[in-house]
Amino acid sequence: MEISKVSKSLGGKRVLKGITLRAETKRLILLGHNGSGKTTLLAIILGLLKPDSGSVRLNGINPLERRDKILKLVSFAFEKPKFDVNFRVRDVYEFLKNYAESDCLELFWNEIELSKIKDSKILELSSGQTQLLHLMQAICRRSEIKVLDEPFSHLDYVRAGIIGDYLVKKGFQVIMTTHVPEEADWLADYVVILKDGELVWSGQFERLSEDGYYEVMVRGLYVPPGALAKVGNVYIVKSTQEDLEKLMQEGKILGYKRAGVRRHYEVY
Numbered sequence: 001m002e003i004s005k006v007s008k009s010l011g012g013k014r015v016l017k018g019i020t021l022r023a024e025t026k027r028l029i030l031l032g033h034n035g036s037g038k039t040t041l042l043a044i045i046l047g048l049l050k051p052d053s054g055s056v057r058l059n060g061i062n063p064l065e066r067r068d069k070i071l072k073l074v075s076f077a078f079e080k081p082k083f084d085v086n087f088r089v090r091d092v093y094e095f096l097k098n099y100a101e102s103d104c105l106e107l108f109w110n111e112i113e114l115s116k117i118k119d120s121k122i123l124e125l126s127s128g129q130t131q132l133l134h135l136m137q138a139i140c141r142r143s144e145i146k147v148l149d150e151p152f153s154h155l156d157y158v159r160a161g162i163i164g165d166y167l168v169k170k171g172f173q174v175i176m177t178t179h180v181p182e183e184a185d186w187l188a189d190y191v192v193i194l195k196d197g198e199l200v201w202s203g204q205f206e207r208l209s210e211d212g213y214y215e216v217m218v219r220g221l222y223v224p225p226g227a228l229a230k231v232g233n234v235y236i237v238k239s240t241q242e243d244l245e246k247l248m249q250e251g252k253i254l255g256y257k258r259a260g261v262r263r264h265y266e267v268y
């Protein structure tokens with residue numbers, strides 16, 4: 001994926017400020033706090049939104065020029081899907097049988113247990129159930145790239161775990177957003193951290209650890225020195241263990257861990 005100097009204003013606000021990125025990777029995660037511009041950037045990558053300036057190429061294709069190719073290449077799920085058709089869950093499942101990988105449908109239907117709500121009207125589903133149905137169409141439809149906007153935001157840990165592990169096992173090319181560092185740690189080959197519409201860090205997640213970053217939980221509104229970005233209730237902070245211990249003793253932070261360490265544990 002190549003993103004070159006992409007800027008975008010919405011409602012008079014500069015939402016993306018000159019994002020440049022070139023990454024050849026399997027699973028790219030856009031990590032950032034609420035309102036940092038993740039969904040806007042996804043929409044631009046898909047060609048659903050035109051940038052004010054700059055350009056995007058996804059697997060060599062300009063999404064604004066070759067909409068047909070992008071729609072074949074990509075399937076996507078946005079966080080707040082709106083189904084406004086009067087279908088039942090089983091209608092979606094039956095429809096997808098013609099377009100989807102059968103092992104994937106099997107996973108959503110049986111292991112994830114969508115079959116248990118097969119007779120429910122999709123307009124009457126809970127947010128988590130709606131998200132699962134939307135993920136089923138995005139992940140199972142035959143496509144090279146899965147673009148997923150906060151795919152686990154309404155899911156329980158068990159179902160999120162099953163779906164995340166499946167994405168890794170199948171080796172799909174994935175571009176997804178999250179504001180949960182653990183999800184980046186777990187799934188990403190490559191992480192892009194956005195803060196207020198700017199790209200503040202990008203690279204392999206474990207490099208955060210090598211670069212001396214920690215994930216820090218703060219007390220109240222305290223902002224720790226060296227903060228790179230805030231994601232969810234966690235700051236990503238460049239610091240030392242000694243300084244963080246001092247902040248713990250002063251009661252300013254509640255806890256910390258090395259950023260991007262999980263893969264290190266796997267290695268040893």
Ligand SMILES: Nc1ncnc2c1ncn2[C@@H]1O[C@H](COP(=O)(O)OP(=O)(O)OP(=O)(O)O)[C@@H](O)[C@H]1O
Nearest residue numbers: 010011015032033034035036037038039040041179
């Ligand atoms: N259609 C719009 N009109 C005006 N402002 C918008 C519009 N869409 C998004 N914004 C603003 O752009 C900023 C970035 O929004 P975006 O949805 O890209 O952020 P995000 O990082 O995906 O956030 P979240 O994690 O909350 O989903 C926000 O401040 C939002 O209010």
